[in-house]
Amino acid sequence: MKYKIINKKKLIATAAGDMLGSLLHTPLNLFRRKKAIDPALVNTILVIRTAYIGDAIMTLPILKPLSEGFPNAKITFLTSHGAASVLETNPYIHDIIAYDPVWFYAPASGSKRKSYFEFMRELKTRTFDLVIEARADIREILMLVKPLRARYKVSYGVGGGGFLLTHVVPYGGLKHKVEYHLDIARYLGCPVEDIQWGIYLTKEEKANTRKLLRDNNIKSPFVAVHPGVRIPLKKWLLKRYAALYDRIETGLGIRTVITASEKDADYVKDILKLMRTRPVDLTGKLTLRELAGVLSESQIFVCNDSAPMHIAASMDVPVVALFGPSKSIETAPFGNPHRVVEKDFQCRYKCDESTCKHEHFHACMEAIEVEDVIAAIKDLLKEIDV
Structure with missing residues (x-):
């Protein structure tokens, strides 16, 4: 596996976690037939990009292609509290969920925000047909994607956790993060022509x-x-x-x-x-x-x-x-x-x-x-x- 991780400690930990996880999931994956993603079966999409504000903004260009590739689907975007406001009034987003994962954001002193377990209890009451984890991070895939009921779970494998996905996007090498995210839409068969993104001001x-x-x-x-x-x-x-x-x-x-x-x-x-x-x-x-x-x-x-x-x-x-x-x-x-x-x-x-x-x-x-x-x-x- 080719990893897109520079920090050596994180790289070693991710590789070890991937190896162990793959071994444990091999029996399950052997009998699980990979199915092509059928747009007709996708009515709800969850896009996950929690860290950080700039990265969340660079994920926005995939929204228009997703809306065109899955015309019957409503798109929900899960991001951090800090980035949530930039998504407001976006015409391609039907719902915004704000959450600050503890693996990215240290809890603020005196914070009364929901714990991970409380947050996941609420999130798991919702059903998504397609979940896209845009960062490619084993922590996000393990803690946010895996517990969800979803027909399709999609991300790259370059940050670990590929064994937990139904579909792994091929990694084409170092490129701009906007293109990195757009390659997910391309993999899903969505048209990527003109790029529309930004903050839609009223x-x-x-x-x-x-x-x-x-x-x-x-x-x-x-x-x-x-x-x-x-x-x-x-x-x-x-x-x-x-x-x-x-x-x-x-x-x-x-x-x-x-x-x-x-x-x-x-x-x-x-x-x-x-x-x-x-x-x-x-x-x-x-x-x-x-x-x-x-x-x-x-x-x-x-x-x-x-x-x-x-x-x-x-x-x-x-x-x-x-x-x-x-x-x-x-x-x-x-x-x-x-x-x-x-x-x-x-x-x-x-x-x-x-x-x-x-x-x-x-x-x-x-x-x-x-x-x-x-x-x-x-x-x-x-x-x-x-």
């Missing part, structure tokens, strides 16, 4: 965005920026963020709007202390859907490899993205006009993004200079004819 939300911009004296054109990331190693240098934002304001003459989340408030304050100019600071003031609204009105979005980057890409907003330990081949902005700023460090392709093993700590991000990003912004501005 008329009221769009009007509220315009009001928010007016209230903060933000006029077009403006550049939205976001220095925050979920994984610390993806973060750039503090002083370079400050220098970059100053250059956008003074060198390019374009208003800068900071759109960071509340958890990055202290970091943004440190950036502002180093700046000569004063950008509009919306840190901690935007929900994910409000962020999507602001980004949709921006000229360009400058950010790290992060969930907001995928929000922008899904809404066709031009993006300049800084990449360090993560692999742009998998998670670069998809489909929209964009520029990726990155340096060639071979260790990036074996990096699990949690621990830097390069002799010069954080070298891949430190190698990116302010001028590199400015050059990318100028180049992208030429492309979009601004």
